[in-house]
Amino acid sequence: MRKLIIVLLNLAVYLFALLYVLPIVWTIFSSFKDEADLFSWPPKLISQPTLVNYLQVVRKTQFALFFRNSFLVSVSATLITIIISVMGGYALAKYQFRFKNQVSTFILSMLMIPLQVIMVPIYLVMSRCQDRWGERDQDLLQNHSAFDAAFDRSPRGPVFHLALERFPLAFDRGRFAQALHDTTRPGTLCGRTHRSVGSSAGDDRAFDDTRSDRLHRPSEVFRQGHHHGCDQVREDV
Amino acid sequence: LKRQYYAWLFLLPNLIIFTIFVVTPALSSFYYALTDYDMIRLSGKFVGLANLRYLFSGTNDFGRVLLRTFMYSAMVVPIAFFTSLFLAVVTSSDLIKGKAFLRALFYWPWLLSPSIIGVSWKWFLDYDAGLINILLLKNGSSPIPWLLDRRLAFLSVVLVTVWNVAGYFMVMFNSALTAIPTEVYEAAALDGANRWVRFWKIIFPLLKPTAILVLVLSTIMSMRSFEIIYVFTAGGPGTATTVLAQKIYYTAFLERKLGMASAMSVILFAILITLSLVQMKILEEET
Numbered sequence: 434m435r436k437l438i439i440v441l442l443n444l445a446v447y448l449f450a451l452l453y454v455l456p457i458v459w460t461i462f463s464s465f466k467d468e469a470d471l472f473s474w475p476p477k478l479i480s481q482p483t484l485v486n487y488l489q490v491v492r493k494t495q496f497a498l499f500f501r502n503s504f505l506v507s508v509s510a511t512l513i514t515i516i517i518s519v520m521g522g523y524a525l526a527k528y529q530f531r532f533k534n535q536v537s538t539f540i541l542s543m544l545m546i547p548l549q550v551i552m553v554p555i556y557l558v559m560s561r562c563q564d565r566w567g568e569r570d571q572d573l574l575q576n577h578s579a580f581d582a583a584f585d586r587s588p589r590g591p592v593f594h595l596a597l598e599r600f601p602l603a604f605d606r607g608r609f610a611q612a613l614h615d616t617t618r619p620g621t622l623c624g625r626t627h628r629s630v631g632s633s634a635g636d637d638r639a640f641d642d643t644r645s646d647r648l649h650r651p652s653e654v655f656r657q658g659h660h661h662g663c664d665q666v667r668e669d670v
Numbered sequence: 671l672k673r674q675y676y677a678w679l680f681l682l683p684n685l686i687i688f689t690i691f692v693v694t695p696a697l698s699s700f701y702y703a704l705t706d707y708d709m710i711r712l713s714g715k716f717v718g719l720a721n722l723r724y725l726f727s728g729t730n731d732f733g734r735v736l737l738r739t740f741m742y743s744a745m746v747v748p749i750a751f752f753t754s755l756f757l758a759v760v761t762s763s764d765l766i767k768g769k770a771f772l773r774a775l776f777y778w779p780w781l782l783s784p785s786i787i788g789v790s791w792k793w794f795l796d797y798d799a800g801l802i803n804i805l806l807l808k809n810g811s812s813p814i815p816w817l818l819d820r821r822l823a824f825l826s827v828v829l830v831t832v833w834n835v836a837g838y839f840m841v842m843f844n845s846a847l848t849a850i851p852t853e854v855y856e857a858a859a860l861d862g863a864n865r866w867v868r869f870w871k872i873i874f875p876l877l878k879p880t881a882i883l884v885l886v887l888s889t890i891m892s893m894r895s896f897e898i899i900y901v902f903t904a905g906g907p908g909t910a911t912t913v914l915a916q917k918i919y920y921t922a923f924l925e926r927k928l929g930m931a932s933a934m935s936v937i938l939f940a941i942l943i944t945l946s947l948v949q950m951k952i953l954e955e956e957t
Contacts, residue, residue, distance in 0.1 A: 446766055549896065553702060555691070
């Protein structure tokens with residue numbers, strides 16, 4: 434009886450999971466249908482698969498160009514992000530210096546500024562860059578939004594723009610990775626051995642210092658969660 | 671002293687890029703908010719608080735957009751909270767096989783690009799060719815105008831947003847659940863209460879820090895959500911799904927009133943800062 438319930442429970446969960454991803458699955462299925470089948474009457478759920486849509490993409494759109502743009506944007510954004518955030522993260526984790534807390538608070542508070550707030554000025558900056566450095570397509574300014582422009586031609590502005598957009602998060606991770614280095618060891622999960630983890634006593638101090646001001650971030654909260662959990666255990670048991 | 675020197679050297683690229691791409695635009699945004707800068711003249715004069723006064727004068731739909739944004743947030747936050755908690759509990763349960771696979775599946779929507787999500791759902795809920803309406807037709811019922819009816823479109827947007835973020839918050843809850851030692855579960859099991867009571871009385875209180883974080887993050891996310899709605903409904907039908915970020919975008923890049931748009935973004939900024947401060951305050955009290 435119990436076994437049957439468990440099997441049914443599993444079935445229900447997997448059915449739910451299937452429904453959950455259905456919109457994407459449906460889109461994927463649709464991509465293999467030709468136009469006639471998509472709007473046929475009565476509608477067909479499954480029809481003869483065809484690659485005609487994919488050929489259309491390659492033939493009729495500038496797919497290679499779009500792909501190149503995406504590639505350029507993501508590669509350069511990733512590189513810039515990694516380099517500067519590793520550097521910054523290293524400095525904050527490793528060194529003691531004046532205004533350290535202020536700098537780190539400053540950088541973290543920048544995370545809160547949403548894209549919408551800086552969107553307009555950045556657009557203006559980008560459009561001026563365009564005037565200055567070529568890409569003299571008036572269309573770009575007149576008819577396209579900054580977002581369209583980002584995916585349209587010029588890799589220059591958008592690269593920085595996207596780098597910037599992802600950069601704070603990755604910065605976070607740069608430091609996070611170092612903090613993670615000790616928090617993920619099994620011993621620390623319950624806050625039992627906090628000290629023994631860093632590679633040296635000095636490192637440990639640095640980590641602790643940088644932590645104190647980051648209480649509002651996921652990693653920290655998880656850690657707090659762990660501590661809470663453990664304290665609770667001690668009280669309970 | 672030399673060490674200090676190196677620290678600043680390492681931080682320099684960081685600070686430079688931040689200054690150029692975040693600080694300066696953010697500050698100039700405040701300045702533009704006080705001008706009537708527009709994109710056709712590419713110039714503007716100082717008008718003081720006229721933009722803000724206009725926005726709250728009640729002679730335009732800004733008030734309604736603001737209200738709608740709050741409503742959207744008020745719906746997304748609780749639904750996303752319970753959905754992700756539910757998913758986390760399901761994918762952490764001992765009774766379920768293939769937990770890792772399920773987690774990956776539920777996390778999938780978070781990894782997709784907003785434009786893919788928008789297009790997929792638009793297609794899924796399409797009046798003529800969407801899967802749901804096709805199935806309804808097959809069963810002899812009439813199709814539902816998901817994206818054509820104002821109220822349904824709004825609900826659809828909420829649904830899609832929840833669908834998008836639930837996996838992300840699920841992972842947060844998952845790690846919080848994993849962090850609870852098995853002893854707690856065992857001790858709870860000895861208590862004899864049923865699973866439902868045990869969860870809410872014993873496990874859920876232990877998730878409190880994560881729960882608060884999820885609530886605040888989802889509030890901030892929903893207040894600034896833009897991309898998915900932009901692709902999914904483009905704010906329509908009419909302005910039924912136009913939220914604040916959308917309004918800023920339209921004002922800036924379609925109406926080309928950069929000054930007005932900046933004034934709106936300053937308002938958004940104020941809202942988000944308030945939320946973030948509340949978040950920090952709560953988390954401080956927690957520790």
